[in-house]
Amino acid sequence: MYKAFYGLNDNPFSIAPNPHYMFLSDRHREALAHLTYGLGETGGFVLLTGEVGTGKTTVSRCLLQQIPDNTDTAFILNPSLTELELLATLCDELGIQYGDNPTLKQLTDLISQYLLNNHKNGRNTVLIIDEAQHLRSEVLEQLRLLTNLETNTKKLLQVILIGQPELQQLLKRQDLRQLAQRITARYHLLPLNKDEIGLYVLHRLQVAGRHEPLFTRKAITALHKHSGGIPRLTNLLCERALMAGYGQAKVPIDHKMVNQAAVEVLGNIDTPSDKRWPFVAATVLVLVFGLSFYLFNRSAIDNNFNVNAATANNTTQQPENTNTTTVLSSVTNLPITTETQQVQTTTAAVNAQQQILNQAMLQSSNIDNAFAGLFGLWNKQPIIGLSACQAAQQQGLACYQQQGNWYSIMRLNYPAVVYLQDAQANVFYGVIVERQAEQILLQLGEQQFWVNKDWFDRHFSGTFEILWQPDSVLPREISLSSSLGQVQWLENSLALVNKRPARLLTQFDSDLEQQLMQFQRQHGLKPDGIAGNQTLVQLNLYLSQQGPRLSASEERN
The missing domain is CATH 1.10.101.10 (PGBD-like superfamily/PGBD)
Structure with missing residues (x-):
């Protein structure tokens, strides 16, 4: 309806995952590279996660265009299936014929024979499952059993799981640990920053036939603010704003039109003043309560530590710079003594320390606070209104997110914001400040704790981010x-x-x-x-x- 008015030959902001409009930001390039790497010679499982609307499906469609001709591909869009239904759907996608009312064994045998024939003929087989967070654990286990068919060098079936962040939590279940160990590549797709949103909008307009800018700078800022950097929401807002501009015969699209589009698409948008004071009041109450709780427990810890301070100093070798820590966590080695009273005192101190650590974990659910600690290590500071990566770019630094483990972080040797989980799978964030042998100094909020590798491995989710200064x-x-x-x-x-x-x-x-x-x-x-x-x-x-x-x-x- 408005295409001729704006000089467009197509609808640039359709929410359909059209690879023709694929915008390869740095994050999307990384995601595509990880998927491509996962389809290498070794095979196995590949994991791509991200929030709703960040472009996961579009990345997968772009991957399909790059898959070699000697590859047979099965794409499952609705994974809410039983084991039998999943295998039947896989057969349908691959063109495998089966009779009426097949059994699980019959379908498995047919698929295994198909995979063996493909390998014999020099062909690969790839299964891509979208919305994989809806897969049942028994279905995931069935998938793992399918990938058991292998040669000495590669898996005969390669599986790409695409889903929302809940998929990461699902794969941490104890009964799925064997599958989790077979993931050869994983990537978490983050939203776009403000600069990328501007390039994203311009790219889609150019693909649709318009090469002149259509949105003002303030409009791009408003788009990023209301969409949070999520491409799908950006498309909805742009579509509505273009309709408004067409109705008013107005070019270019300004921030007022985007704000109005946000009201229509997302509902009532509160002004900043409406939200600021309740937030501030709630924050003050939480801080007051937290400080009171901390001081009460700190007093108990100090009393316990005074009892055995001399013995602890003489019998325990602790990392240097312990004066920088608020408290030592329970995972640090403690003195061993034969005296019952001293053992009881030490046990009480450990319990008190663990309470402080647990409380710090509960209060570290805001990633912005973790990045503030990371900025401090670089003698920089966050910038109000900008994301952490945007603030880093403004100060001559670059962000880098990676999936890995203890050794990945230690190999790079940079302080890092780490994504952690407690025993109940609640997410919290910390900053690795320093390393000494098999121990790290972990900052949670305003407190620092020495923890060892075992504790870190049990809590680390696999994602970390660093800041660095390109030379x-x-x-x-x-x-x-x-x-x-x-x-x-x-x-x-x-x-x-x-x-x-x-x-x-x-x-x-x-x-x-x-x-x-x-x-x-x-x-x-x-x-x-x-x-x-x-x-x-x-x-x-x-x-x-x-x-x-x-x-x-x-x-x-």
């Missing part, structure tokens, strides 16, 4: 066709990482390609022998001399 402008990629200067830089960088002498190169040779692929495998990147954006970022994280580190040692374990 130089990175090239887009370094490959066989790159200049000799870039190829030599790549050789020098890999040599520094591997602590070996650098070679003088005259070309991008096979040894450099093998070194590069080894580095990519170590960091969960696609081992394609091309130093793309993600590989170059990883290299620069190692080589950067700027900013704080977890350990002064140059050894990255």
